[in-house]
Amino acid sequence: MTRITFDLQATDGSARTGVISTARGEIRTPAFMPVGTAATVKAMLPESVAATGADILLGNTYHLMLRPTAERIDRLGGLHRFMNWHKPILTDSGGFQVMSLADLRKLTERGVTFRSHVDGSKHELTPERSMEIQRLLGSDIVMAFDECPALPAPRERIEESMRLSMRWAARSREAFGDRPGHALFGIQQGGLEPDLRAESGKALTEIGFDGYAIGGLAVGEGQEAMFACLDHAPASLPVDRPRYLMGVGKPDDIVGAVKRGVDMMDCVLPSRSGRTGQAWTRRGQVNLKNARHADDPRPLDAACTCPTCRGYSRAYLHHVFRAGEMISGMLLTWHNLHYYQALMAGMREAIAEGRFAAFESAFHAARAEGDIERV
Structure with missing residues (x-):
């Protein structure tokens, strides 16, 4: 395979279903990507993650560059072999983690210098270095390097950041070069400002990418504001390429995003919730810490x-x-990831059959019922 392709198979309103074809297999969209931060989805074997229905995982450039390092992973045969996951992998650019986790960071036109949160060592991440790290990791889908300011922020800060990200996107595209079988996605920025989102989408489209991400959301703005942005942001991205909403989210966030034209998303929530005694079900969230479950023989x-x-x-x-x-x-992580993948499969089927509105209504109705009565 020389390039990754996207076959848009059906639409229902703005909701879309299709298939992204890669050298390592097909990704059915809408797709949810479990997060394998440090080359593992916490508490899960790779075979178990695949058994839930996941077609693709996400790896974190920032964490992997610090430990065990991209160079070591490359020497050991690449990220797929290293973590024993042979389906597609998407790696983020490292930009978001640098902004949220690193210490003593300094932002310039060239890139970001920072101290590792692991051992305090000093590093520099630029568009060129991010592309090099992701090449060493061997990921199938590579993300352009961007800057993501936390919201709320003044419009001037969002505008300045977005335009810097667009300059970095062009440098990422140049540094990525021609890599048959691998894809590069650009990342739209612009906060909650419709004109800045449109400007960013236009700039990315002119550079030209294999897919397009919507970045800078799910960073504290709230669901209503996020949905308002998604009512217009995807429209400025090419219709024939995958659209990826980064860092989302809760099940109702995901359904609302798919309704508005999003094809891919990722979040640590199903695995993080599982480790803290939280389960996601058709009827909402269940807190297994509560004493009400102590004598309950039901699943x-x-x-x-x-x-x-x-x-x-x-x-x-x-x-x-x-x-x-x-x-x-x-056990709780396995259940949560299974629930998320079942949700994606249900949406794919509903879109293909032209009944997404009915699916959405049934989804919200089941959640409104709340958890089953206690025994």
Whole structure:
């Protein structure tokens, strides 16, 4: 395969379903990407992640460049072999983590210098270095290097940041070069400002990318503001390329994003929630820490086909969480990732059959019922 392709198969309103074809397999869209921050989806074997229905994982450039380093991963055969995941991998650019995690960072036109949150060592990340790291990792989808200011922020700051990101996008495109079988995605910025989003989309389209991300959302602006932005932001991106909303999110965020034309998303939520005793179900969130579950012989969700729901009771899940047993995070993460992938499959089917509005109504109605009555 010489290039990654996107086949848009059906639309229903603004919602879309299709297939991204890569050398390592197909990615069915809308797609949810579990986050494998440090070359692992926490508490999960790669085979288990695949069994939930995931077609692609996300790896974090910032974390991997610091430990174990991209150069070491390259010497060991690349990220796919290193973590035993042989389906597609998308790597982020490192920009967001530098802004949110690193110490003593300094931003210039050239890039960002910072001290590692791991050991205090000094590093520089530029568009060129980000492309080099992601090449060493061997990811299938590479993200352009950008800057992402936290919201709320003054318009002047958002405008300045967006235009810097567009200059960095052009440098990323140049540094990425011609890599058959690998794709480069540009990242739209502009905060909640419609004109800045449109300007960013136009600049990215002129540079030309294999796919386009919507960045700078899910950073504290709230769902209503995010949806208002998504009502217009995707329209300034090419219709024949995948659209990726970065860092989203909760199930109702995901359904709302797909409704507005988003094809891909990622979030640490299903795995992080699983490690803290939280489960996501069709009827909303369940907190297994609560004593109400201590004598409950029922599964998390009787309709769920994941191994957790097929084999374990709420009482057991409550017990192992309270006892601090590792299996707690394993079982709840598996369930959460299964739920997220089932949600994506349901949306793909609904869009293909032209009944997304009915799917959305049923989704919200089930959540409004709340959790099952206690025993």
